[in-house]
Amino acid sequence: MENHSQSHEEGPARPAPHYVEIKTVLEAAIACGKLPEGTILTEGAVAKLFGTSRTPVRTAFSHMLDDNQLRRFDGRGFVVGGQTGPEPQRRRLTSAMLGLDPEERKEPKPDSAELIAHSFQTSLTNALPFGMYRINEQAAADHFGVSRNIVRDLLGRFRDRGLVRKDLRSHWVVGPLTARDVSHFFAIRAKLEPLALLESAPLTPSSEIERMRAALDTALKNPAAMGTATYEALEQDMHVRLLENSPNPHLLRMVGQTQLALVVNSIFAANIGASPFGIALREHEMILEFIIRGSHGAAAQSLEEHIRLSAERTRQRLIAISVFPHPDLPRYLQRHTP
Template sequence: MSEDDPERLETRTVDPGRPAPLYAAVERTLEQAIAGGRLAPGTVLTEGPVAALFGSSRTPVRTAMGELAARGMLERFAGRGFLVPGGEAPRRVKLTPAMLGLEEGAPEPQMGAAERIARDFEGSVARALPFGLFRVHEQAAADHYDVSRNVIRELLSRLQDRGLVQKNPRSHWMIGPLTARDVAHYFAIREALEPLALAESAPRLPGRELADMLERVVAAQEEPDDLPPPVIEELESDLHVRLLAASPNPHLLRMIRQSQIALVVNRVFAEFVGSRPFALAMGEHRIVLEFLTRGSWQAGADAMAEHMRLSAERTRRRLMAVSVFPQPELPGYLIRESN
């Protein structure tokens, strides 16, 4: 998997110097089309026709549909494509720009303020988490991104749902600290729930999608140089997000997502030391995916549980290592507090 893969890096610039992922614009457009009734219940959506309307590759469309499925806005369909929920029977129709709220020849949809800054904002929050207790200064964050405080509050509410931030008794938004005890508790939840979601989800996924995940991890293992952190993050998302997203239980997926906060330790660790320490984890990813591509669903779930058990100890050690790293440069809207 190359850092120069055009499908992985495909973005659209929404204002000078601020590239934003196209998948977020696709996700927003599809969500609005579903909510507005332009995509009727039961409508079948597949990657190719949607990508053609956006003039993009399938990669951002695949990501957008996966996010919508995780939120219950779409349902997996017969191992291939997605359904708009609520229909009595699948409806295969020819998609038109009007069905997505697009006009013929219109430019691709522009990102909203929250979507434009969401990834950078979340990244800053995640980098701070292992390094102590921080308070988010709403107005300073709004000034930093040149948006309203309401936009910052919307993003903070999203991060609160995922357990990345919380409000203290004075209604201040707080980050961290993430402790070894927290890591142990989160991994106990993940070890119990992720294999359950995998057993429900993997049989619903297209075989080609599982094969693509396996190909990516094999390519990563064969890469002689350190993998960039975004590639490690993508491989983690394959196993712990995309592989589970077809579970029909949205409550289960929400609980898993809230327990995956400890993944930020690995993200920060990779930024400091590179990808070589992740070789063992990639081997475990490969074992899980090899079972699944052979249709051995329970064996894959058991391998996932073992991966969670081993990852818990590795992440605990990494958290201890991160504690002696110098604090990364953080934006001024994150104010360090005494514990």
């Protein structure tokens, strides 16, 4: 009689998940001493050497943490060795340390979650000012052509950022964004963003500041002709790129969570045009001028005042948006009544 289990074994073997390969290589490097105990590992550095995204690296780290092969390092990575290992040391991670051939390294390939993350997040954010929507996991998976687990994983990440939540029936929902929410978000932003600016501005290359100022000057020469894309790029310069060099990742994470309300201005600009934002951009100009002069404290104070003034303008725009036609949202977003 034919041995069915053997016949199955003779079929083509499915490749192991990428995280398994990463975990195996790291374990071998640790075992042979090429990757010494105490070495600090970060997702980005390991992903670069393997030519992959950070997701499988994160999974490999999680398994190795559970196996007591790694320990956490102050929220900024992991350290080789268990809880009783040597003191953490920063070493430049190389292909040789992991036994990899540097000639075979490829450019990182984004996984399915990263390929759809931006589009998925944008659709959810655009729904915020128009009411509460239920998110259908299976419909979203079908829309993007991925597994439901990938959609669920992304929704978990979005919940950590404060974008989505679960209702009393454990359904994923997004919105509504209310005038009270706008007030609360902007009140927090007015405190956190100036802190990030104080840390980040001195570390931002002068060439980058000059680029921001040149882009702003070009827009201010003819604000009536400024397009939505230009306005959003200038907003990114002021509220993301100018802050991103802060060495405090927890501060930057909280800043990002409070910037959800900025979608109101983006939707308003898409429907009305960007010309009403000329006053706000003049405030940007003052902040950049202080930074160019090296007056970072004055720049932080100006940014705080800019955010306070923007709060009322954004609340008024949210009221105006209520009469705009609802956007053409994907089918996985369904109007929801709690």
